[in-house]
Amino acid sequence: MSESTEPILRLRGVTKSFGPVEVLKGVDFEARPGEVTALVGDNGAGKSTLVKCIGGTYQVDGGEYLFDGKPVTVNNPRDAANLGIEIVYQDLALCDNLDIVQNMFLGRETLNGRTRTLDEAEMEHQAGQALASLSVRTVKSVRQKVASLSGGQRQTVAIAKTVLWNSKVVILDEPTAALGVAQTAQVLELVRRLADQGIAVILISHNMLDVLKVSDSVAALYLGRMAAQVRTSQLNHTQIVELITAGRSGDLGLVETTKGAAA
Amino acid sequence: MSELASDSPSTVSTETSAAGTRDVVADHEAANPAVHVTALIPQTLGATLSSYVRRVRGGETGSVPAVAGAALLMVVFGIAQSSFMTTSNFVQIVQQAAPNTLLAMGLVFVLLLGEIDLSAGVVGSTAAAVAAVLSVKHGMPWYAAILGAAAFGAVSGMVLGWLRAKLNIPSFVVTLSAFIAFQGVQVLIINSKSNGIQISDQTLHNLYFGRLTPAAGWVVLVVSVVLYALVKVVQANARRRKNLANEPFSVLGLRVAAMLVFGGIFVHLMNIDQAVAWQQREGIHQRGVPWSAVIILALVVVLSFVLTKTRYGRHVFAVGGSEEAARRAGIRVLAIRISVFVICSAMAAVSGLVLAGQLGGSNTGDGGGNTLLYAVAAAVIGGTSLMGGRGRVVDAVLGGAVLAILANGVSDLIQGGNAAAYELIIDGAVLLLAAAVDSMSRRAKR
Numbered sequence: 001m002s003e004s005t006e007p008i009l010r011l012r013g014v015t016k017s018f019g020p021v022e023v024l025k026g027v028d029f030e031a032r033p034g035e036v037t038a039l040v041g042d043n044g045a046g047k048s049t050l051v052k053c054i055g056g057t058y059q060v061d062g063g064e065y066l067f068d069g070k071p072v073t074v075n076n077p078r079d080a081a082n083l084g085i086e087i088v089y090q091d092l093a094l095c096d097n098l099d100i101v102q103n104m105f106l107g108r109e110t111l112n113g114r115t116r117t118l119d120e121a122e123m124e125h126q127a128g129q130a131l132a133s134l135s136v137r138t139v140k141s142v143r144q145k146v147a148s149l150s151g152g153q154r155q156t157v158a159i160a161k162t163v164l165w166n167s168k169v170v171i172l173d174e175p176t177a178a179l180g181v182a183q184t185a186q187v188l189e190l191v192r193r194l195a196d197q198g199i200a201v202i203l204i205s206h207n208m209l210d211v212l213k214v215s216d217s218v219a220a221l222y223l224g225r226m227a228a229q230v231r232t233s234q235l236n237h238t239q240i241v242e243l244i245t246a247g248r249s250g251d252l253g254l255v256e257t258t259k260g261a262a263a
Numbered sequence: 264m265s266e267l268a269s270d271s272p273s274t275v276s277t278e279t280s281a282a283g284t285r286d287v288v289a290d291h292e293a294a295n296p297a298v299h300v301t302a303l304i305p306q307t308l309g310a311t312l313s314s315y316v317r318r319v320r321g322g323e324t325g326s327v328p329a330v331a332g333a334a335l336l337m338v339v340f341g342i343a344q345s346s347f348m349t350t351s352n353f354v355q356i357v358q359q360a361a362p363n364t365l366l367a368m369g370l371v372f373v374l375l376l377g378e379i380d381l382s383a384g385v386v387g388s389t390a391a392a393v394a395a396v397l398s399v400k401h402g403m404p405w406y407a408a409i410l411g412a413a414a415f416g417a418v419s420g421m422v423l424g425w426l427r428a429k430l431n432i433p434s435f436v437v438t439l440s441a442f443i444a445f446q447g448v449q450v451l452i453i454n455s456k457s458n459g460i461q462i463s464d465q466t467l468h469n470l471y472f473g474r475l476t477p478a479a480g481w482v483v484l485v486v487s488v489v490l491y492a493l494v495k496v497v498q499a500n501a502r503r504r505k506n507l508a509n510e511p512f513s514v515l516g517l518r519v520a521a522m523l524v525f526g527g528i529f530v531h532l533m534n535i536d537q538a539v540a541w542q543q544r545e546g547i548h549q550r551g552v553p554w555s556a557v558i559i560l561a562l563v564v565v566l567s568f569v570l571t572k573t574r575y576g577r578h579v580f581a582v583g584g585s586e587e588a589a590r591r592a593g594i595r596v597l598a599i600r601i602s603v604f605v606i607c608s609a610m611a612a613v614s615g616l617v618l619a620g621q622l623g624g625s626n627t628g629d630g631g632g633n634t635l636l637y638a639v640a641a642a643v644i645g646g647t648s649l650m651g652g653r654g655r656v657v658d659a660v661l662g663g664a665v666l667a668i669l670a671n672g673v674s675d676l677i678q679g680g681n682a683a684a685y686e687l688i689i690d691g692a693v694l695l696l697a698a699a700v701d702s703m704s705r706r707a708k709r
Binding site: 078089091092093094095096097098102103106107108109111116117118119120121122124125128140141142143 | 301302303304498501502504505506507568572573574577578580581583584585587588589591592593594652653
């Protein structure tokens with residue numbers, strides 16, 4: 001239990017509305033380096049909105065956004081990227097016609113100092129190192145076209161890309177949603193190794209087994225509020241499901257909301 | 264020009280490449296206990312060949328259909344008619360291929376984004392009309408005329424690209440409108456009762472008819488091959504310094520040898536003097552590599568460099584592969600989309616100039632009709648995909664050569680009143696065949 005590390009990302013009382021619809025109603029959230037923080041919640045609980053606020057796609061209406069202990073303003077995805085926040089979306093956004101190295105460096109290609117041309121050797125070298133640091137051995141060649149990769153391998157490429165760019169916070173949006181059993185295990189192992197590198201990993205998942213297996217803490221959203229953010233070791237499957245579906249479980253969660261929902 | 268080794272996917276590092284893919288992976292993992300994923304590059308000549316064969320079988324046909332098609336057509340026409348396998352006919356084929364090939368080279372950029380530019384032929388010939396007006400009516404030197412034409416092409420392309428990218432009108436519609444409208448612009452620019460302007464500038468004629476001296480042809484060949492080898496060696500050294508797998512030296516050697524042999528045969532054929540004896544005695548010669556071939560070579564090198572070695576080129580492929588992925592990677596999709604139309608239209612201007620050289624001037628109606636469609640055919644036959652994301656500049660040269668051989672051979676083979684009709688039917692069938700190969704190769708990869 002390494003509660004001793006300070007959170008690198010911390011949100012306090014974040015609100016976000018779209019017109020009259022209040023999607024986030026004062027959400028507290030934190031992610032610590034070296035840990036996997038699972039973000040769970042039912043459809044419409046506000047997970048995507050929260051992630052998009054963190055990633056700069058949306059701007060928060062109210063509340064505090066602290067990065068490394070300092071308040072920051074994130075107005076667009078570029079601001080978030082500059083802070084070292086990377087989001088791996090569910091649809092991955094890889095170019096099928098490019099190979100693994102080309103995809104990992106897309107938009108940030110390394111150029112040769114003198115000729116100003118693409119430094120393929122350097123990029124291939126770094127891509128290989130990034131994959132090695134995650135002990136990836138599921139891909140055959142770094143020069144394989146992404147079109148020839150399986151779903152798990154694509155996820156691997158998308159995750160390895162974040163290592164390459166020295167990200168501090170990596171948000172994974174349902175990385176195992178479309179994968180089979182073996183590939184899910186591989187990707188979860190990858191998620192763990194990513195955190196072991198000192199990155200704060202935020203894992204969005206609907207799969208409670210995955211959450212229990214890989215996360216250090218669980219943050220459960222319920223109707224735009226943070227029901228609870230608890231150490232995974234203090235939770236079981238039933239409690240997480242209760243937090244997601246009712247906003248509370250035993251002495252955990254939102255007391256007043258449950259009453260409100262019951263009324 | 265052969266494919267770069269570093270771009271070849273899913274190749275094999277072990278020498279037991281004949282084994283199935285699974286064994287190869289296992290072998291590779293056993294050979295690399297350090298769990299370091301690298302590029303799998305075959306390490307022997309035999310392994311390189313077998314991995315190439317496997318990729319072709321797997322659907323990545325690349326330039327195989329075009330090369331095989333060209334060879335087949337040469338054999339068929341060579342057997343069917345005695346006049347086909349003559350040096351003068353080869354020279355003609357090379358010259359006739361030039362305008363279409365140049366047009367197709369620019370078109371490759373547009374096709375890479377999955378777009379189409381139906382107006383390129385007309386825009387190119389309208390640009391040539393601008394050059395003719397500048398040269399004939401304003402007495403400007405040839406280079407000013409060429410620059411004027413290229414600028415006209417580039418500006419036209421910018422407008423087309425802007426309409427496509429900014430206003431989001433499908434490129435089919437934008438360029439179809441331009442195809443119609445520019446035919447009118449062409450008439451206005453030419454502005455002559457005879458519907459044409461005859462070019463008198465010798466340099467502009469030479470864009471099509473010009474020939475290098477025999478010695479210059481050899482110099483161009485040797486310099487090109489030496490530069491190619493040099494670049495390859497420098498690249499290999501950079502990879503070696505980073506401990507990356509390299510292509511075996513024998514493969515590079517074979518490539519260089521092939522370039523020297525085929526290039527040598529080409530230059531030798533082009534250098535055979537066609538002038539009859541008395542002309543030669545008078546010092547009149549008809550020999551040498553056509554200028555147009557050198558123009559094509561130079562532009563292939565420049566455009567291939569842009570496409571495969573620069574950040575811009577990488578982004579063109581990325582937008583063609585997945586616009587959304589490119590946008591998320593911070594690539595300015597809008598600018599890329601406009602730029603390919605600029606390149607296409609500027610290349611169309613070059614093509615139009617060479618065509619004007621062939622026709623001795625600029626006439627209304629040049630570049631219309633099927634001109635553009637033949638260029639699309641050339642790119643597709645060479646291996647460029649109509650769906651975007653896959654293509655090379657050399658594809659245009661290969662496809663352009665196939666079409667030129669076909670047009671030359673068929674026009675001599677089929678005589679009589681309906682010859683032109685049969686030619687059209689054959690051309691259409693060949694394009695259909697190429698598109699079928701393209702679509703089957705795409706299905707094989709799924």
